[in-house]
Each structure stands twice: as C-alpha cells, then as structure tokens.
Amino acid sequence: xxxxxxxxxxxxxxxxxxxxxxxxxxxxxxxxxxxxxxxxxxxxxxxxxxxxxxxxxxxxxxxxxxxxxxxxxxxxxxxxxxxxxxxxxxxxxxxxxxxxxxxxxxxxxxxxxxxxxxxxxxxxxxxxxxxxxxxxxxxxxxxxxxxxxxxxxxxxxxxxxxxxxxxxxxxxxxxxxxxxxxxxxxxxxxxxxxxxxxxxxxxxxxxxxxxxxxxxxxxxxxxxxxxxxxxxxxxxxxxxxxxxxxxxxxxxxxxxxxxxxxxxxxxxxxxxxxxxxxxxxxxxxxxxxxxxxxxxxxxxxxxxxxxxxxxxxxxxxxxxxxxxxxxxxxxxxxxxxxxxxxxxxxxxxxxxxxxxxxxxxxxxxxxxxxxxxxxxxxxxxxxxxxxxxxxxxxxxxxxxxxxxxxxxxxxxxxxxxxxxxxxxxxxxxxxxxxxxxxxxxxxxxxxxxxxxxxxxxxxxxxxx
Amino acid sequence: xxxxxxxxxxxxxxxxxxxxxxxxxxxxxxxxxxxxxxxxxxxxxxxxxxxxxxxxxxxxxxxxxxxxxxxxxxxxxxxxxxxxxxxxxxxxxxxxxxxxxxxxxxxxxxxxxxxxxxxxxxxxxxxxxxxxxxxxxxxxxxxxxxxxxxxxxxxxxxxxxxxxxxxxxxxxxxxxxxxxxxxxxxxxxxxxxxxxxxxxxxxxxxxxxxxxxxxxxxxxxxxxxxxxxxxxxxxxxxxxxxxxxxxxxxxxxxxxxxxxxxxxxxxxx
Numbered sequence: 194x195x196x197x198x199x200x201x202x203x204x205x206x207x208x209x210x211x212x213x214x215x216x217x218x219x220x221x222x223x224x225x226x227x228x229x230x231x232x233x234x235x236x237x238x239x240x241x242x243x244x245x246x247x248x249x250x251x252x253x254x255x256x257x258x259x260x261x262x263x264x265x266x267x268x269x270x271x272x273x274x275x276x277x278x279x280x281x282x283x284x285x286x287x288x289x290x291x292x293x294x295x296x297x298x299x300x301x302x303x304x305x306x307x308x309x310x311x312x313x314x315x316x317x318x319x320x321x322x323x324x325x326x327x328x329x330x331x332x333x334x335x336x337x338x339x340x341x342x343x344x345x346x347x348x349x350x351x352x353x354x355x356x357x358x359x360x361x362x363x364x365x366x367x368x369x370x371x372x373x374x375x376x377x378x379x380x381x382x383x384x385x386x387x388x389x390x391x392x393x394x395x396x397x398x399x400x401x402x403x404x405x406x407x408x409x410x411x412x413x414x415x416x417x418x419x420x421x422x423x424x425x426x427x428x429x430x431x432x433x434x435x436x437x438x439x440x441x442x443x444x445x446x447x448x449x450x451x452x453x454x455x456x457x458x459x460x461x462x463x464x465x466x467x468x469x470x471x472x473x474x475x476x477x478x479x480x481x482x483x484x485x486x487x488x489x490x491x492x493x494x495x496x497x498x499x500x501x502x503x504x505x506x507x508x509x510x511x512x513x514x515x516x517x518x519x520x521x522x523x524x525x526x527x528x529x530x531x532x533x534x535x536x537x538x539x540x541x542x543x544x545x546x547x548x549x550x551x552x553x554x555x556x557x558x559x560x561x562x563x564x565x566x567x568x569x570x571x572x573x574x575x576x577x578x579x580x581x582x583x584x585x586x587x588x589x590x591x592x593x594x595x596x597x598x599x600x601x602x603x604x605x606x607x608x609x610x611x612x613x614x615x616x617x618x619x620x621x622x623x624x625x626x627x628x629x630x631x632x633x634x635x636x637x638x639x640x641x642x643x644x645x646x647x648x649x650x651x652x653x654x655x656x657x
Numbered sequence: 658x659x660x661x662x663x664x665x666x667x668x669x670x671x672x673x674x675x676x677x678x679x680x681x682x683x684x685x686x687x688x689x690x691x692x693x694x695x696x697x698x699x700x701x702x703x704x705x706x707x708x709x710x711x712x713x714x715x716x717x718x719x720x721x722x723x724x725x726x727x728x729x730x731x732x733x734x735x736x737x738x739x740x741x742x743x744x745x746x747x748x749x750x751x752x753x754x755x756x757x758x759x760x761x762x763x764x765x766x767x768x769x770x771x772x773x774x775x776x777x778x779x780x781x782x783x784x785x786x787x788x789x790x791x792x793x794x795x796x797x798x799x800x801x802x803x804x805x806x807x808x809x810x811x812x813x814x815x816x817x818x819x820x821x822x823x824x825x826x827x828x829x830x831x832x833x834x835x836x837x838x839x840x841x842x843x844x845x846x847x848x849x850x851x852x853x854x855x856x857x858x859x860x861x862x863x864x865x866x867x868x869x870x871x872x873x874x875x876x877x878x879x880x881x882x883x884x885x886x887x888x889x890x891x892x893x894x895x896x897x898x899x900x901x902x903x904x905x906x907x908x909x910x911x912x913x914x915x916x917x918x919x920x921x922x923x924x925x926x
Binding site for chain 1: 667668669671672673675676677678679680681682684686687688689693697698700701704705707708742743744745746780840841842843844845846918919920921922923925
C-alpha cells in the first residue's frame with residue numbers, strides 16, 4: 194500500500210503516508226529518534242527527501258498529516274487556505290517550490306502575497322530539502338512588519354526582548370536588570386518577564402511596575418508578563434495595564450490542550466487584549482512562544498515529526514495577527530535537539546518556515562547545560578539569524594537567566610550583531626536611545642554614551 | 658601616552674547588590690570584557706562537569722549503612738550518560754536486573770513500609786554528592802519522630818524522577834521521595850530536587866507528584882526543605898493523595914499586595 198516510493202541505486206524505498214515521508218525526510222535530530230519516526234539510515238533519509246521533492250504541492254491539500262476530524266489545527270489550516278494566493282506556485286512540486294523560492298520571481302512583495310497560500314506542511318516540507326544557506330537566503334527576502342507601540346521587522350533592523358527575570362520576582366532586582374539592558378540599548382521588542390510566582394497578585398504587580406517604568410521614562414516599547422492566557426484575561430478584567438498577551442502554543446490540538454488552551458481560548462485572549470486599545474502604532478498584540486519537541490513532550494504528536502508539528506504552530510499563530518512569535522529553540526533539552534548542530538539548524542528552519550507563512554519570527558537563541566552546545570554555537574546561530582533578517586532576539590544580563598537556568602543571548606550579543614551586520618533597533622526606540630544619549634548608531638558604527646542619562650542618574654541616587 | 662584601560666566599567670555597579678543576575682559587566686568596545694567572558698566560561702564548565710560527573714554511590718552507601726540504614730544499589734535502563742540524555746523514557750525505568758533485585762528483596766523482607774527513599778544522580782551528581790546526606794539526616798530525624806517505617810534507601814544510577822515510582826511500587830511502599838540532581842544552572846551547578854509521590858506506581862505523570870526545588874546552600878536550606886516535605890507527607894497521608902490537588906501551603910508568594918516600588922519608581926511604595 195506504499196503511497197510514495199523512490200528508486201535509487203538499485204533499491205526502492207517506500208513510504209506509506211505523507212506523515213511518514215516527511216518524518217523520514219527530516220534532517221536527523223534526537224527528538225524524532227525518541228518518537229520513533231526518524232529515518233533508519235542516512236540513505237533512507239536522502240531517498241525520502243528525493244521522494245518528498247517530487248510530491249506536488251496540491252497533494253498537501255488532499256492528504257493531511259493529522260486527520261481533519263480529530264484536530265482543530267488541521268481544520269484551521271485547511272479551512273483558511275487561500276487558493277488565490279496559492280495560484281502562482283500551485284503547479285509546482287516541493288522541489289519546484291525550493292527552486293522557485295531561490296529564484297528571482299520570489300521577492301519581498303511576491304512572498305508576502307504567497308504566505309496565505311502556503312500551508313504549514315508545505316513550508317515544513319520544502320525546508321527539509323533546503324540547506325542552511327537556502328534557509329538564510331530565502332528568509333532574508335521576506336519582511337513581516339508588525340506594530341504596537343513601535344515598529345518591528347523593518348529591513349535592516351533587529352529588536353531585542355529585554356528579559357529581566359529574577360528568582361523571586363523582587364521588584365528592585367528586576368529593575369536593576371531592566372536598567373542594565375536599557376543602558377546597553379536593549380528592550381525594543383518588549384520588556385518581558387517570566388514570573389517566578391504565578392499568582393494573580395504577583396502578575397498584576399509586575400504589569401503595573403513595567404507600565405509605570407515605560408511611562409515614566411517615555412520608552413517607546415511594550416511590556417509582557419509571560420503567564421497563561423487565561424491569567425492575562427483575568428488581569429485585564431481587573432484593570433491591569435497589559436500590553437502584550439502571551440501564550441505558549443504548539444501545532445496540534447492535543448498539545449495545545451496540554452498547555453490548557455484552544456483556538457477559542459486564544460481568540461478570547463486576543464479580543465481581551467484588543468479591548469484595551471493600548472497600541473499607538475498598531476494593534477498586533479499577541480506574543481507566542483513555540484519550540485520543536487513540545488508536541489512530543491506532551492505525547493500529542495500523532496506520529497508527526499517535531500519540525501512539522503512546530504510549523505503547524507505557526508499556522509495557529511498567524512491566525513491571531515501576532516506582534517512577535519518566538520521559537521525557544523534550545524530550551525527543551527538534548528532529548529529533542531541534542532547538540533549545537535541540531536539547535537542551529539532547527540533555529541534556522543523555524544525562522545524560515547515562520548517567515549514564509551507570514552509570521553513575525555524571533556528566536557530565543559539558547560541552550561541548557563545538559564545539551565552538547567556552548568557559546569560558540571549560539572554565536573553561530575545569532576550571526577546566521579541576523580543575516581537571515583530575524584525580527585528579534587533575547588537580551589539578558591551576561592547570557593545567564595538566573596530564574597529559568599538556561600543561557601540565551603546577552604545585551605552584549607545584540608550589540609555584536611548590530612556592529613557586524615549593521616542592524617539597528619526599531620526606529621521609535623532608536624530615537625529614544627539617541628535622545629537619552631545611550632546609543633548612537635551609524636551603520637556598523639556604535640557609540641555608547643559615556644555618562645548616565647540624567648533621569649537614570651537621579652534614579653540611582655535614590656539607592657545611596 | 659594614554660593610560661585609559663582597554664575595557665570600560667559601567668557607572669551603575671551599585672545595582673549588583675540587587676540581583677544575582679550578571680549586570681554591570683562592563684564592555685570592551687561593545688563586547689564582554691575578558692574577565693566577565695572567562696568567568697562565564699568557568700561557570701559553564703562547572704555546570705557541564707556536574708552533568709557528566711559519574712554518580713559515586715559507594716561513599717554514600719557506606720555513610721548510610723554506618724547510620725544503620727539498609728541500602729540497595731540500582732541502575733536505570735539507560736546504559737550510559739549519552740543514552741540517558743537522549744532517552745528520558747529509559748531513565749524512568751529500572752534495568753531488568755535491578756527490578757529483579759527489588760522483587761527478591763521484597764519477597765525476603767516483606768512489603769508495606771511507609772516510605773521508600775530513592776537517591777538518583779539525575780542531571781547533577783554533584784548535587785547528590787554534596788546535599789543528599791546532610792539533607793537526609795534532617796529528614797530522617799523527622800520521619801523517625803513521626804513513627805514511619807522505612808524501606809531500604811535505593812541509590813539509582815542514570816535515574817530520572819519517575820524511576821522512584823517503580824522502586825516504590827516494587828517495594829510496596831505507601832510513599833516515595835526521590836532526591837535527584839536538578840538541571841544545573843550557570844550559577845547553580847549543585848541544586849538538589851525533591852519529588853514526592855503518594856501510592857507510587859509505574860506510569861504516573863507529573864500531575865501526581867509534588868516538587869521541592871533548589872535545595873542548596875545558596876537556595877532552599879535543608880531545614881526548610883525538610884519542613885515543607887514533612888508538611889506535604891503528613892497532608893498526603895491524611896488526604897491519601899499527592900500532586901496538583903495537594904498544594905504546598907508553606908509557599909508564600911513574594912509580590913502579593915501590589916508592591917512595585919523600586920529605585921526606578923521612587924514615588925511608589
């Protein structure tokens with residue numbers, strides 16, 4: 194009953210379903226071995242890639258990887274597919290799409306129009322037969338621009354989420370990391386806290402504190418406290434000054450259920466956020482985090498490989514016009530992405546697939562201490578993602594998150610990328626940095642102010 | 658000649674007293690100065706070594722036996738560290754030989770003890786080497802005072818949290834506690850975690866467990882960890898359950914009451 198087959202070097206390889214074919218065509222990673230869906234040999238993987246390259250894109254509208262009746266994410270993907278947008282590539286195979294994306298017909302405008310015509314599975318499929326340079330080259334053609342209190346995703350710019358986490362949510366400790374980050378020119382994507390304590394009182398207090406800091410120092414940025422979407426809705430009902438609505442999401446209905454969310458709950462969160470009308474430049478206000486392996490971790494992957502599951506999460510994300518989407522690529526651990534090589538490729542796949550689907554992608558370029566990865570691997574991924582035109586990265590003090598116990602990109606790392614790639618902050622934030630005499634940038638030339646801005650000098654005086 | 662040093666210090670050093678985060682590191686150009694860079698590398702090396710340090714069960718076993726406690730030396734189904742890191746499912750189950758060893762013990766000595774304590778390397782043998790014995794001394798004082806009977810203490814190599822459920826089930830114990838090395842943070846390579854299950858059996862998920870995290874000198878003290886664990890175990894015995902339905906009332910949030918005042922917002926309380 195093999196549905197797909199490929200014969201090469203005297204051997205015929207058979208694959209029973211699109212789900213199996215895509216899993217076996219996926220570049221090797223520990224999570225797919227853990228799930229038991231990976232190719233059994235390098236030759237089988239290469240043969241699967243050849244077979245996948247010959248699959249017509251139209252086939253993805255006929256055969257789904259998780260049944261339509263069982264999964265609301267599949268229903269969203271199929272029901273929202275835009276046939277008119279799909280038309281320019283509807284005659285192509287997966288391999289043909291790769292060639293088309295690399296060619297001149299694919300530019301910023303045509304790719305923007307194509308996005309709603311591609312399904313997540315089409316994006317995942319083509320990424321599996323692309324090398325890192327392909328993932329970088331095509332992604333950098335695409336821009337996904339979003340707005341709330343400033344503008345994200347413009348060409349030549351890269352933002353940072355200032356992540357001032359503290360082990361006990363101490364307000365002064367959080368404020369110390371915020372100021373450190375601002376003085377290193379970080380924080381234009383958002384000032385976003387992972388709270389150590391998930392009580393409503395604590396969430397509301399943190400939201401009020403971030404709002405007060407942003408207002409007092411007139412910082413053109415937005416805040417986020419990363420709590421469950423239902424907690425954000427409750428905080429909004431209590432009148433808390435909430436900018437961005439956060440939620441972790443995944444690519445299957447069952448995995449989302451393990452997070453305690455559904456499309457309906459996400460819609461409620463989105464509408465609650467919109468009701469506050471707090472955006473000044475625009476109304477993109479959802480902030481989603483994702484990561485390969487989350488569906489498997491919840492035992493909710495339906496035999497689908499982790500990269501395809503991840504790309505389906507972007508299908509969920511784009512439905513809610515998000516401000517930013519963050520793939521937290523190395524956080525989940527070595528049982529899903531074993532080493533620097535796997536983390537680097539996964540980060541670039543996620544960024545490419547998200548952008549191709551019209552999602553404003555950022556990446557938490559990160560690793561844990563039990564993964565076979567180090568700072569050199571993160572530098573490599575940062576440089577590649579900066580080149581690929583990523584919307585935002587993390588910024589934390591000295592790469593060490595003292596609450597979540599993992600390593601991500603530092604305030605200094607962002608300045609490195611600005612120097613070597615000439616990437617500037619969001620325009621509104623850039624103006625603030627100049628007015629405060631914190632950071633002046635011309636191309637790759639960066640000049641940090643020698644003295645503390647007066648407003649912050651006064652604040653520090655209160656400590657003495 | 659200019660005497661200006663090649664790295665620039667930040668004029669906000671006093672903020673360092675407010676957080677353990679690596680703030681005010683200074684800069685060389687806009688990059689990390691040499692000292693901060695090498696400090697980070699050393700911290701990462703310590704955390705990596707903690708992950709890969711082999712579990713040395715013998716001294717621990719000797720020390721426990723000197724205190725009159727029975728011990729069993731077991732291993733999980735994960736053969737080595739490389740397998741352990743990629744196959745969490747194997748780390749959650751005992752090796753067949755160890756399973757048989759427990760069954761033999763149970764057949765010879767009987768089952769039905771109140772508490773089975775398990776010690777496993779987890780992701781930091783360093784944490785287990787440093788903290789399991791002094792913590793156990795405090796815990797066992799309280800357990801004895803409570804009058805609870807004790808199964809032998811199982812030392813499990815390449816173990817994950819859920820392996821304690823299999824140990825508890827095979828020994829027929831009413832409760833299990835596992836002391837396990839947590840994933841090392843850059844600034845905390847030796848953090849010990851405690852996981853507690855009432856009525857342990859194979860196949861339970863995290864919703865059936867209670868966790869007490871960050872037991873180490875700079876984190877949660879042995880005394881406080883003992884206090885919280887004893888509270889949970891007494892409540893579990895009373896209500897005959899553990900996990901999400903058993904809240905740790907000893908835990909008090911730090912930000913209740915809307916305190917937001919800090920040096921950036923001097924006008925607020």
